[in-house]
Amino acid sequence: MKKTPRLIFTLLFMGLFQALSATVVKKVAPACWWAGMKNPELQVLLYGDNIASADVCISSKDIILKEVVKQKNPNYLLLYMDLADAVPQTFDITLKQDKKQIVVPYEIRQRKTKAAEIKGFNSSDVLYLIMPDRFANGNPSNDIVPGMLESAVDRKNPFARHGGDLNGIEKHLDYISNLGVTAIWLNPIQENDMKEGSYHGYAITDYYQVDRRLGSNDEFRILVEKAHAKGLKVVMDMIFNHCGSENYLFKDMPSEDWFNYKGQYTQTSFQTITQSDPYASDYSKKLAIDGWFTEVMPDLNQRNRHVATYLIQSSIWWIEYAGINGIRQDTHPYADFDMMSRWCEAVTLEYPDFNIVGETWLGSNVLVSYWQKNSKLAAPRNSMLRTVMDFPLMTLMNRAFDEETTDWNGGLFLLYEYLSQDIVYASPMDLLIFLDNHDTSRFYRKEDDTRNLNRYRQALTFLLTTRGIPQIYYGTEILMAADKANGDGLLRCDYPGGWQDDSKNYFDAASRTLLQNTAFAYMQKLLQWRKGNEAITKGSLKHIAPNKGIYAYERKFGDKSVVVFLNGNDRKQTIGLAPYREILPRTSATDIISGRKVELGEELDMENRGVLVLEF
Known part of the structure; x- marks a missing residue:
C-alpha cells in the first residue's frame, strides 16, 4: 500500500x-x-x-x-x-x-x-494454605527472570527462591480438591523484586503485578477460574502495613508522609497490644504501630488519604479483576485502626458477601476479640473485620493433645475452658482456626510416630468439628514436620513431588509411606464428610466438662446432630453416659471414622487417645 x-x-x-x-x-x-x-x-x-x-x-x-x-x-x-x-x-x-x-x-x-455477588469464605469452608514458591514448579522457564534483583534458584537454601509457581498450583488442583478442602489461601503473589529473601512474598514492590517468577496477572486470573470450576474458593494474601524497600513508591517517595517516621527506618516494638491498652503511652503506641518490621519493609502511613485510597483500590482491583473470594490481611493490628475499618467497609460495599481475615497474632482471646467486627470491647470503635485469627486456640491445641487430661486441669480441659470464654467474641463461628501456618512450628512431630499419629488424629478431629473456619497448612496431610527454632525457611519446605527432579512424589499415594497414607486418608475422610454438613458448618455447640479425661461436645443444626468424644489420656477409659444424655439424641449412632455402629447404653468405652465422631 x-x-x-x-x-x-x-x-x-x-x-x-x-x-x-x-x-x-x-x-x-x-x-x-x-x-x-x-x-x-x-x-x-x-x-x-x-x-x-x-x-x-x-x-x-x-x-x-x-x-x-x-x-x-x-x-x-x-x-x-x-x-x-x-x-x-x-x-x-x-x-x-x-x-x-x-x-x-x-x-x-x-x-x-453478578461481579458484586462473589461468595466469600465462611464456616462451611476449610482453607488450604499454600506458599506458592514452595508447593510445585509447573513452569521452570519462569524460575529466572532477567532483570529481577533476585533471579537465582537454590533449593538447598531454605531462604532462597525454589521456583514454585501458579502453574504448579494449577496442575495440582485435582489433588487439592480430592483432599476435601474447599478453598485455597495463597501467601502473597504480588511482585517482590527484592535483592534477597523475597520468596515468601511479604515485601511487595508492585501492588498491581503478580511476581513474574510465579506467573502473570492473566495466569492468576485463569487459576482462580479453574479453581472455581472445581468448587474451590481462592483467598489472596495482602499487606497494607508495609511494602518492600525496592518498591518505587519508597525508592522515589511521592512525599515523605507516605511512610511512617518520614521514611526513616525505626524498628517497631511489635507490641500491638497498645492498640487496645487503655493505659498505653502515646510514645509506646506510636512506636508499635508506626515502627517498621525490618529495614527492608518500610512502614506505610495509612493516615495519609492518598496512601489509604491507593491501598483500598488495589484490593478492590484484584477482587474485580480475578474474582477472588477472600483476603487475608497480614499484620492487621500494625496498621491504622480507622483506615483499616474504612477499608473493610469499602470492600463490603462493593461485595456484600466477601470476607476478610486479619492476622491478629495476640496472646489472649480478649485481645483478639477486640479486632473482630462489632466487638463490645472496642466500642464505640468498630474494626468492621468479620474474621480474625484465633492464635490463642492454636497455642492451646499444640499443648492440649500432648498432655494428660484431668477433670480440672491440663490437656483437653484447656480446650473446654477456652471455648467456655467465647462470650468475648462477637461471632465465634467467624474465627479462623488452625494448628499451624507458615510462621509457626508445624503441628506434627516425628519423635514418636505412633504417639504423634494419635495426637494428629485428635487435633484434626477437633479442628474440623469445633466452631470456626478451619485452615490447614500444605503438607499437613502427609505429616510434614519442622520446628521454628530452625528458621522460618524450613517451615516452608518444598512439597515432595512438586519438582520434576524430586526423588519422591507425595502427590501420588503409591509413593507415600504407610504412615503418610494413613494420615492422608484420615484427613480426607473428615474433610469430605464435613462438606455441606450443616451440623458442623452452621450448628450450635454444646460441650461437657472433661470426665475421667474424656471431653465430649455436640454440634446441632435442626434435626441433625454430631457428637464428638475425645479421650485425653494414654489409657483406656470407661465412662457412664448419664451426664451426656442431653447431647445424645438416640441410643445408637454411626462413628464416621470407623463406619461402625456404636451403642450408647449405660457406659461407653474409649481407647487410649481415642476418637469417636458420632452422627445421628
Missing part, C-alpha cells in the same frame, strides 16, 4: 507519543477500572519524570476530573475522577507540558455479570 504524507506523519506522530509515554510515564496505577462500582471515585496514580508541572485533561464526556494532586516529588500526579455516570470506554489522559503532549489511554471496563 502506498503511504501518503499524512499517513506517514500520523505514524511518526503516534510512534513519538508511544516512545515519549514509555519513557516518561513509568507507572499508571491502577491500569484500568470498571464502570458501575458503588463508590464512583477513582484515584489514578501517574509516575514519571517531572510530570507534576503538566496540565491535565481527559477526553471523556461522562467522567469528571475532580482533583489533580501534586506531591512534593515532581515525578507524581494523583488524579481523582468521578465515574458516577461513566459507561465502559477507553479515554485519553493528556498531560501538556511546555510544547510536549503525552497521551495516556485509560480503560473503563464492563463489569462481569
Whole structure:
C-alpha cells in the first residue's frame, strides 16, 4: 500500500507519543477500572519524570476530573475522577507540558455479570494454605527472570527462591480438591523484586503485578477460574502495613508522609497490644504501630488519604479483576485502626458477601476479640473485620493433645475452658482456626510416630468439628514436620513431588509411606464428610466438662446432630453416659471414622487417645 504524507506523519506522530509515554510515564496505577462500582471515585496514580508541572485533561464526556494532586516529588500526579455516570470506554489522559503532549489511554471496563455477588469464605469452608514458591514448579522457564534483583534458584537454601509457581498450583488442583478442602489461601503473589529473601512474598514492590517468577496477572486470573470450576474458593494474601524497600513508591517517595517516621527506618516494638491498652503511652503506641518490621519493609502511613485510597483500590482491583473470594490481611493490628475499618467497609460495599481475615497474632482471646467486627470491647470503635485469627486456640491445641487430661486441669480441659470464654467474641463461628501456618512450628512431630499419629488424629478431629473456619497448612496431610527454632525457611519446605527432579512424589499415594497414607486418608475422610454438613458448618455447640479425661461436645443444626468424644489420656477409659444424655439424641449412632455402629447404653468405652465422631 502506498503511504501518503499524512499517513506517514500520523505514524511518526503516534510512534513519538508511544516512545515519549514509555519513557516518561513509568507507572499508571491502577491500569484500568470498571464502570458501575458503588463508590464512583477513582484515584489514578501517574509516575514519571517531572510530570507534576503538566496540565491535565481527559477526553471523556461522562467522567469528571475532580482533583489533580501534586506531591512534593515532581515525578507524581494523583488524579481523582468521578465515574458516577461513566459507561465502559477507553479515554485519553493528556498531560501538556511546555510544547510536549503525552497521551495516556485509560480503560473503563464492563463489569462481569453478578461481579458484586462473589461468595466469600465462611464456616462451611476449610482453607488450604499454600506458599506458592514452595508447593510445585509447573513452569521452570519462569524460575529466572532477567532483570529481577533476585533471579537465582537454590533449593538447598531454605531462604532462597525454589521456583514454585501458579502453574504448579494449577496442575495440582485435582489433588487439592480430592483432599476435601474447599478453598485455597495463597501467601502473597504480588511482585517482590527484592535483592534477597523475597520468596515468601511479604515485601511487595508492585501492588498491581503478580511476581513474574510465579506467573502473570492473566495466569492468576485463569487459576482462580479453574479453581472455581472445581468448587474451590481462592483467598489472596495482602499487606497494607508495609511494602518492600525496592518498591518505587519508597525508592522515589511521592512525599515523605507516605511512610511512617518520614521514611526513616525505626524498628517497631511489635507490641500491638497498645492498640487496645487503655493505659498505653502515646510514645509506646506510636512506636508499635508506626515502627517498621525490618529495614527492608518500610512502614506505610495509612493516615495519609492518598496512601489509604491507593491501598483500598488495589484490593478492590484484584477482587474485580480475578474474582477472588477472600483476603487475608497480614499484620492487621500494625496498621491504622480507622483506615483499616474504612477499608473493610469499602470492600463490603462493593461485595456484600466477601470476607476478610486479619492476622491478629495476640496472646489472649480478649485481645483478639477486640479486632473482630462489632466487638463490645472496642466500642464505640468498630474494626468492621468479620474474621480474625484465633492464635490463642492454636497455642492451646499444640499443648492440649500432648498432655494428660484431668477433670480440672491440663490437656483437653484447656480446650473446654477456652471455648467456655467465647462470650468475648462477637461471632465465634467467624474465627479462623488452625494448628499451624507458615510462621509457626508445624503441628506434627516425628519423635514418636505412633504417639504423634494419635495426637494428629485428635487435633484434626477437633479442628474440623469445633466452631470456626478451619485452615490447614500444605503438607499437613502427609505429616510434614519442622520446628521454628530452625528458621522460618524450613517451615516452608518444598512439597515432595512438586519438582520434576524430586526423588519422591507425595502427590501420588503409591509413593507415600504407610504412615503418610494413613494420615492422608484420615484427613480426607473428615474433610469430605464435613462438606455441606450443616451440623458442623452452621450448628450450635454444646460441650461437657472433661470426665475421667474424656471431653465430649455436640454440634446441632435442626434435626441433625454430631457428637464428638475425645479421650485425653494414654489409657483406656470407661465412662457412664448419664451426664451426656442431653447431647445424645438416640441410643445408637454411626462413628464416621470407623463406619461402625456404636451403642450408647449405660457406659461407653474409649481407647487410649481415642476418637469417636458420632452422627445421628
